[in-house]
Amino acid sequence: MEEAKLLRRLRRGDQSALAEMIDTYTPYVGTIVYHVIGTRMDAADVEEVTADVFFALWNQADRVRPGHLKGYLSRIARNRAVNKLWELRVDLSLEENELGEPAGNGTPEAEVIGREERKAVRRALDSMREPEREIFLRHYYYCQTVRTISVEMGLNPSTVKSKLVRGRKKLKQSLMEGGLSFENN
Amino acid sequence: MKITELMSQISDDTVELSQGARLSPRRIKEATMKKIQQQTGTKTKRKMRRGMVVALAAALALCLGSTAVAVANSAGVAELLGSVLFQRQLTAAEIKTLDSVGTTEFNLESNAAQRVETVSAGDGTSYERIVSNGVAVTPEAAVFDGHQLYLKLRIELPDDMVFEELGENCYYHLIAEEFNEFPGYTGGWTGGMVDEASDGWVLDPDDPGVAHVVWSADILDPDSPPAVFHFDSIQIQDADKGYTTVAEGSWDIPLPGVNPEQTIVVPAAGSHIQIEVPMAEEDGIPTTLEKWPGGTVEFYFTGDIELTPLGVYYDYNEIGCDTELEKYGIGVARFAIQVIDKDGAVMEAPYDLSRVDHLVVQNQLELPVSP
Numbered sequence: 001m002e003e004a005k006l007l008r009r010l011r012r013g014d015q016s017a018l019a020e021m022i023d024t025y026t027p028y029v030g031t032i033v034y035h036v037i038g039t040r041m042d043a044a045d046v047e048e049v050t051a052d053v054f055f056a057l058w059n060q061a062d063r064v065r066p067g068h069l070k071g072y073l074s075r076i077a078r079n080r081a082v083n084k085l086w087e088l089r090v091d092l093s094l095e096e097n098e099l100g101e102p103a104g105n106g107t108p109e110a111e112v113i114g115r116e117e118r119k120a121v122r123r124a125l126d127s128m129r130e131p132e133r134e135i136f137l138r139h140y141y142y143c144q145t146v147r148t149i150s151v152e153m154g155l156n157p158s159t160v161k162s163k164l165v166r167g168r169k170k171l172k173q174s175l176m177e178g179g180l181s182f183e184n185n
Numbered sequence: 186m187k188i189t190e191l192m193s194q195i196s197d198d199t200v201e202l203s204q205g206a207r208l209s210p211r212r213i214k215e216a217t218m219k220k221i222q223q224q225t226g227t228k229t230k231r232k233m234r235r236g237m238v239v240a241l242a243a244a245l246a247l248c249l250g251s252t253a254v255a256v257a258n259s260a261g262v263a264e265l266l267g268s269v270l271f272q273r274q275l276t277a278a279e280i281k282t283l284d285s286v287g288t289t290e291f292n293l294e295s296n297a298a299q300r301v302e303t304v305s306a307g308d309g310t311s312y313e314r315i316v317s318n319g320v321a322v323t324p325e326a327a328v329f330d331g332h333q334l335y336l337k338l339r340i341e342l343p344d345d346m347v348f349e350e351l352g353e354n355c356y357y358h359l360i361a362e363e364f365n366e367f368p369g370y371t372g373g374w375t376g377g378m379v380d381e382a383s384d385g386w387v388l389d390p391d392d393p394g395v396a397h398v399v400w401s402a403d404i405l406d407p408d409s410p411p412a413v414f415h416f417d418s419i420q421i422q423d424a425d426k427g428y429t430t431v432a433e434g435s436w437d438i439p440l441p442g443v444n445p446e447q448t449i450v451v452p453a454a455g456s457h458i459q460i461e462v463p464m465a466e467e468d469g470i471p472t473t474l475e476k477w478p479g480g481t482v483e484f485y486f487t488g489d490i491e492l493t494p495l496g497v498y499y500d501y502n503e504i505g506c507d508t509e510l511e512k513y514g515i516g517v518a519r520f521a522i523q524v525i526d527k528d529g530a531v532m533e534a535p536y537d538l539s540r541v542d543h544l545v546v547q548n549q550l551e552l553p554v555s556p
Contacts, residue, residue, distance in 0.1 A: 013399070015221070016356045016386065019214055026210040034205025050208060051216035058221055075196035082189060092189065099186045118194040125195075137200050140188045152203060171188065 004066035011061045021069075022054050028070065029053050029077045036081035036143045040090050049084050053077045078141060085143070093145050095164050099172060116178040124174035128167055135160055136167035211352070262287030265326035265337050266399070287328035291438060298435035317434030319343035322416065324438050336440070338398045340419065342432065347393035351421065357386045357431070359400055360418045413439045 009017035033049045053076050057064070064072045085092060125133055131153060138144045138152075139160075146164075150157045263280035266287065291313065293301040299317040306312060314323035323339040338359070342348065351357065389395035416438070419431040526532050526540045 015218070018217065019356070022214050022217060023210045026208050026213050027204070030208040030213075031202050031205045035202050046205070047208060047212060047216060051213050051220065054213065054217040055220040058217070070198045071196040074198045075193075078197075079193045082193065094189065097187050097189055099188055099191075117191055121191050121195055134200055137192075137197055141192045141195075141197055142200065142202065143189065168188070171191070 003069050007061060007064055007066055007069070010058070018054065018058055021057065025054075025070075025073055026050065029073050032074055032077040032142070033081045036078055037085065038144070038148065040085060041088075045084065049080050050077070052080050056080070082143060092143050094139060094143065095146060095161060096168060097140070099168070099175075116180060117175065120174040120178040120180070121171065123177075124167070124171040127170050127174070131155070132163045132167055135163045136171075139164055260289070260325075262289055262326045262328060265289065266328055266335055283328060287326055288440070289326050291324045291327075291440070293324075293439070294437070296435075296437070299437065314339075314341075315436045315438070317436055318432060320419070320432045320434050320436075322436040322438075327440050334401060334440070336400045336414065336438070338400060338438075340396045340398060341392075342394040344394070346432070348388050348396050348431075350388070356422045357396065357398075358420050358422055358428075359398055359416055360420055361400075361414055361416045413437050 006017050006021060010021070030046065030050050033053070034046050037046055037049065053073060056076050057073065082092075125136070128136060135149055135153070135155075138149045139146070144152070146157050146160050149155070149160050153160075261280070261284045263283035267280065267283055293313045293315055295301045299315050301313055302316055302321070303311050303313055304323075312323060312325075314321045316322075320343065321341040323341070325337045325339060327334065327336045340359070348357070387397045389397060414437070416434075416436040418433045420428045421431060422428055532540065
């Protein structure tokens, strides 16, 4: 209920509500941004992207449902950080990030395809067991390198890589089950 | 297709990441507020300078009792409060509605604890303010729709005082004690007169002794709203130290605009508005309504409950609803809602949420006869 109250105040343009949220969620948002950006950029960039996240929250408060604030902040933090890296053409050093071009992309059905893609990603993640799921999220959502994941989770790098191979297979399978086909298939 | 792009469509809060660099919330706040100021910097501001010529109305400084001076505010309600309520450019129709249901005229009265001054703004217009213990409070605009009251105020400290920039976890509050004594906000109709009051403060960049405040309160009984709002102090709330009083006084602000006869009344004999509200989807399930042209929309489907969207409310910038599980806002059945499925047919509760296409909100809106 506290979150709902804060969101209501935020929608009314109450800057003190935003300040309270920044006090509460800076460690959470900052950690996500830091892990995506990691050592690829410096602390000032982490701060700038973190402020960007709260600026987005200020402008999009009406889109956030009470009870879903952390999920919203997570997505925005992750995406802003990744965009920052892409903007500056920083190499993400990810394992086989390219899945291939889906047939039909850019057609009038693109919106439907986007929805199917989202469902397929969720389905694929649901089908993964731990630690495979966490490894997949760390690598492709938080953009952590294999080396970082192996250190943080105490796993052998080759184990991390093999879990990622299995995760990619499940994702592609899930996308195809959702009706997506790939031109290189 | 990149996997990282696919992953941008979902959110995750399950992975426990180790603590990264420690960021200072103060610096993040500064950077964020700077972005907000840059965004709103181009908006026209209505400035009132400190030290303006104070033209005392006839013997008002000495007399008690009503000044009964009708003072026209040069700006309309929409101009003064619109950007706060909507956070965007208003349409001509919205400006007209806000101006018609809000007020910029306040019948301020002097009494033993406060005096009313008439101030010349220098551009041919004048306005009234209440001075108590050297602190001047100028009510600029009010809007009330039967549920939510928004009151825009300008607060000016005596010449020897300034509003300090506050540190982390500190906030200014304008205290109307009787409106803060109710227990915590419940999100529903609790039967009291006023549920919770809150305020948003902006310190004047040109004058450290001036703050602009939008004070709001949920009025729980629209049939007998308070006729006068009595403010008695300005305080700083510090998350660690509690409340500190900056100034005390007595500022009574009567609100003709809170008269229910002069606010939106539903159901109406008058106009009838039907709005189709598209749904946003997540995993094929309708979730949040898209932005509605009349303002921000707040309406939530909860996937695992049977939804009976009967208690829907509207207060200019929000539509909310009550469900069996949770309540949002104040639940008065002021709206009729139809849930339309993907074939265009009207659905009945309980709803198969995967079949919901959009909602039709039928609002019966009656504007005041003589705002």
